[in-house]
């Protein structure tokens with residue numbers, strides 16, 4: 535019934551909501567449409583009542599104040615009805631819908647496209663787990679701006695097929711997808727309006743967002759929380775494409791990332807060797823000094 539209602543009286547479209555492009559989005563739209571209608575009715579109802587009271591209880595009609603006020607219970611009944619309807623929306627629709635969001639067959643879940651989205655001032659970095667479905671181990675001591683922004687351990691085999699991309703997320707049509715949302719600094723908001731996905735990005739947490747894109751296209755990733763002076767420039771892009779196009783793109787991204795990691799790893803080795811040489815030199819000098827003292 536709700537579905538038929540939504541199709542004929544679509545307030546979402548009227549107020550300019552982007553068309554939905556994800557599998558679970560239709561149900562969210564139906565609920566949003568219902569809420570929009572409910573709010574419209576409340577708005578018209580309360581506003582008319584307000585205007586009515588301005589007229590009905592105007593000073594010219596009631597020069598003397600009535601200290602008893604309202605004597606019937608109509609307003610109480612209306613208030614209670616509104617609370618009940620809102621409770622039904624929340625408990626009967628919103629929460630079950632939220633619970634259904636991870637409803638993918640286990641097999642699909644195991645082979646889902648796994649991405650981490652990390653917000654920072656001001657942009658998004660996307661860490662792809664790659665075909666093995668495992669994210670490379672990370673450590674803050676491996677962070678190197680430009681070469682290894684996310685501090686991936688270059689020696690971890692799980693990271694060998696990973697890719698890190700800045701500001702451009704690619705997805706596969708019809709494939710179960712999970713984006714784990716987090717942040718490097720302040721609270722950001724990860725919003726894919728066409729996928730009906732929105733999640734606050736908080737430092738120190740990872741919030742998994744499951745969905746399945748059902749339409750090809752290119753759109754914007756929006757930061758949905760005012761996160762600083764560069765917030766408006768934080769827009770990134772995302773697109774949904776066929777597996778073949780995605781695979782071609784991913785192969786390039788993985789190579790770029792792995793080359794950077796290789797350079798980083800070599801830098802790390804050189805640094806370690808230099809440090810070792812320095813230490814030996816120091817030890818050598820110290821030893822000589824010691825010998826000199828002994829002679830005296």
Ligand SMILES: [Cu+2]
Pocket residue numbers: 653654721722723757758759760761765768
């Ligand atoms: Cu932001």
